[in-house]
Amino acid sequence: MATIIVEVMLKPEILDPQGQAVASALPRLGFNFAKAVRQGKRFEIEVDGQPTPAQMEQVQDAAHKLLSNPVIETYVIRVEK
């Protein structure tokens, strides 16, 4: 069994008020390392065996059509064993 990871992030030019809220909360807890924070989504998709190139193509299609909104987001896909 393998896990396909799809990570979705807002494009850099899209305002991320959630990330900004996290960035401003960190110093209040004494964490002063963060210059900026962006918040995103992570999908873990379990599949039987190693995904075939055809399956990966389908995942790419799904990431484009459903898991992300290409108007405001980008995604990266990778496989973990």
Next chain:
Amino acid sequence: MAFRVGVVTFPGSLDDRDAARAVEMAGGTAVPLFHASDDLKEVDAVVLPGGFSYGDYLRCGAIARFAPIMESIIVAAEHGFPVLGICNGFQVLCESHLLPGALTRNQGLHFLCRDQKLKIENTNTFWTSGFSQGQEIVIPLKNGEGSFQCDDETLNMLESEGRIIARYVDFDPNGSRNLIAGISNARGNVVGLMPHPEHAIESLTGPSQDGLIFFTSALKQLVGR
């Protein structure tokens, strides 16, 4: 015979009954449409109401876009069928790519619920023809993810083609680009609006009766066809 305006109910829709009531008050016949059926029941136009379809899971409107009823609506809208999306309905229209751009989390992160002043900027659409150019109206705004975002190219296109149908007046409540409260497609049959006209149709319960004009505009357009 009264014209038939469909109002779609998704799981999690909230304002479908108010939208149906607005249709009836404008002189039309409201026809309930259900997300799980692709049957448009021979309606003349459709309203996608506000609420939290499918719990707003994944992104607002992202899952509603794939409902059977939306497949019929998307095909029809591309051929000139009139569609008004309010709030969550606007989000569904953007996710369906019937309208450009996307609605994202309000800049201040708070859920907003207020009477909002708007300026009508385009009276040439199916849903805004009853307004006068530049008319200022007050209708409720209530959303958590109402910040209209798009790239510069899309923004320039919307501005140059006059497709911004309404803007927020005085200040930007949610971080929307260029104060955008509502837009239309190129043909003017599809309109998305973040504030809620269906909550401003009677003086007893709304801040004004301005919202009714969206619905009477549509019915007058149908008569003229």
